[in-house]
Amino acid sequence: MKKVYCEVSKCVGCKSCEIACAVEHSKSKTLFIAISEEPMPVHRRNVQSINKLIISDACHHCQEAPCVSACMSGAMYKDKDGSTQHDEEKCVGCWMCIMACPFGTISRRKKLAIKCDLCKDNVKGPMCVISCPTKALSLKDVQRGEL
Amino acid sequence: MNYIIIGASAAGISAIESIRTVDKNGKITIISDENYSIYSRCVLSYYLAGIVSEDKLKYREDDFYKKYNVNAILGKKVVSVLPDKKIKLSDGSEIPFDKLLIATGSRSKMENITGIEKEGVFGLRNIDDAKRIDLRLIKTKSAVMLGGGLIGLRAAYALHKRAVNVTVVVKSKHVLSQMMDEEGASFVQKRMQEQGINILTGLAAKEIIGDKEVKSVILENGNKIDCEIVVIGKGVQPNIELVKNTNIKTDWGIVVNEFLQTTVPDIYSAGDVAQSSDLITGESTINALWPNAIAQGKVAGLNMAGKNVKYSGSIGMNSVEFFDLPTISYGITKPKGEGFEILIKKNSVKNIYKKIILKNNKLVGFVLVSDVNQSGVYGSLIEKKIDVSSIKNNLLDNNFNFAKILPLISENRKNFTEPEYDEILITNK
Known part of the structure; x- marks a missing residue:
């Protein structure tokens, strides 16, 4: 299985991922129209920080x-x-x-x-990853042991 | 291996799923006295409210039993557990087992009030209860809920949505007294009252009157409320009758150890009937709610199938939303005794209330009204018993979120054992 990883040292907190996520999950799928949709589309990824550490976080699946x-x-x-x-x-x-x-x-x-649904309905894959200008976000295989 | 599971709700279904992760071929028989597809009783009040259809009560596919290769005996009750690894059904037949799970759940506690047997008095526990209430709505103008706990309020909310005049009679000083402090509950109570639900606190019902059918409820203070429906929401009582005359130890429920074994070998218990230890207080108790039942069913199932998994303990927690006001309570919300520290933040205008209870610098409970989204982050700190001294001043901040506990995760790696935490820290370098 794959999930979106955030490389914390590369995240600058620009929130491009949040916007891309909200737009992808809007009805119109365009920013200009999406912002006037009712209810407003919600981003499933959140840029958070503590001290100087910035992380873009979403469902870890x-x-x-x-x-x-x-x-x-x-x-x-x-x-x-x-x-x-x-x-x-x-x-x-x-x-x-x-x-x-x-x-x-x-x-x-x-x-x-x-x-976060990993943009399962979009063949391009998670839009947050595509939108990330610093390549902090990436879609990678998850290595987890047996339960 | 020949498994028998008694009860087809959260714990029983969860046990089937977990047994099958280990044992693909063992024989599994599930027995339920309800002749329905797998349905969620927690969603019943939404069904009664008309928010979801009957079909949406199902939380597993119709072919679940077939898919998991389970023999389902529905519509029959297990009357007793027999000494020589057998159970007895209501029709007199006996079935042998190698491993037994008792997940019989609980039932509405019916109070000893005069007139409780009258037509129009219900619990709200089973799909049949919901259907019978629904059928009676056609001749119902008013309804009285006896009890201001979760069942009473959920029923009140549902009937209000169906245009019934609802009165809730609460013996305690405030609603939700089991799960919440007075101040937190006051937000819920106020919202419900504003929306037209009549809530009477500090009062109990004395008698339900009517001929064959309910006509009114007489309160302790002599007041009379006319109504066509009475819903009893006085808590639940575990269904333990089937283990009478066995060596299975019972107290309030069926007593289980950390492996969810009863005091008789090869017999396990999980869900609302099982009395296990509370993760926070360590007391032997029943925290009768869905997530605990699922977790217990899972552990019991794994152990029945030969694994050796410990259950960490149940947590008293609840989440509910009435009239767009979400509330979540978790752990110790009304601390009694020494050594507790309480942090509170509130805004009555915005209906925001946050209360965090600490002991020895560790979170032991919280109540959140409106702003509930970070509940699980607090919950993880409670569950993992983390010393939060370093972030104590930030716990109630508006922007409190998962990032704020990253330093605590680094300092307490051995407590955060799930692989997902490794995935964060790997990227942290």
Whole structure:
């Protein structure tokens, strides 16, 4: 399985990834129109910092995903490729996933939980990676041991 | 191996999934007294509210049992566990097992109030409860919830959405008294009242009156509320009757050790019926809620299939949203005794409330209203018992997020064992 890694030393906190993510998950998929959509598209990646350390963080697609265990409606699931995906049709907005995510990477839009889906519907792959001007973000294979 | 699982809700289904990760061929039989597809009882109030259809109660595919090669016996109750590794069903038949999981859950606690047997008095626990309430709505103008806990409030919210006049009668000083402090709960209570739900606190019902059907509820203070529906939300009671006359130790629920074994070999228990240790307080208790049931089912299943996995303990936590006001409570929210430190930040205008409870510089609980998105970050600090002295002053900051605990992760590598943390630190160089 692949996920998006952030090389902290290269991240300058420009937030290009946040914008690319929000636009990719908008209806129109263009920035100019997306900003006037209702509800506003939400970015699933967040640029955060502490002291001089800057990191762009999003769902880690955990091997043993706490959000999947916590989801009482079956909306959050592990996909065949190992990624953690969310079926918005099934979400009831109970926020059990938010309570469970140790990275705080799930947010709310109206009654729906919102998280990184690795841009699974876009053949180009995660738009945050494409948008990153310093190449801090990259899509790489995950090396995790057996459970 | 011949596995039997009693109960087809969160813990039972989770156990099937985990057994099959280890044992692909063992024989698994699941027995449930409910003759339905796998459904989520936590979503029932959303169904009653008309927010989701019956189909959306299902959290696993219809072919789940087939896919996992499970023999499902539905609509039959297990009446007792027999001494020689057998169980007995309501129809008198007996089934032998090698490994047994008791995941019978709990039921609505029905109070000893006069008139509770009348038509129109319900619990809200099973799909049948929700359907019966739904059917009665056609002749319902008003409803009374007895109990201001999660069940009472969820039922109140649902019926309010269905245009019923709702009154909640709460014995405690405030709603959600089990899961939240008074101030945090006041935000929820106020929001519900503003939206037209009548909440009476510090009061109990004395009698439910009516002929065959409910007509009204008489309160302790003599006041009478006319209603066609009464929902009892007085907590739940574990279904432990089937282990009577066995050597399986029970207390409030079925007592299990850290491997989720009961006191009888090869018999395990998980979910709302299982009494295990609380991760934060260490007390033997039941934190009856979905994520704990799933986690316990998983550990029990692995151990039944021959692994040796320890359960870290259950956590008292809850997340709920009423009228666009989300709240999450976690761990110790109403500290009693010495040595606790409490951090609070609030803004009544914006309905923001954050309360963090520490002991010995470690987080032991929190209550969040409105701004709940970073709950899980706090939760991980609680679960991993991390000394947060160095970031104590920043815990309540508006921009508190995962990055703020990166130094703590570096300092406490042995506590953050999940591979995902390695993936962050690798990129950290």
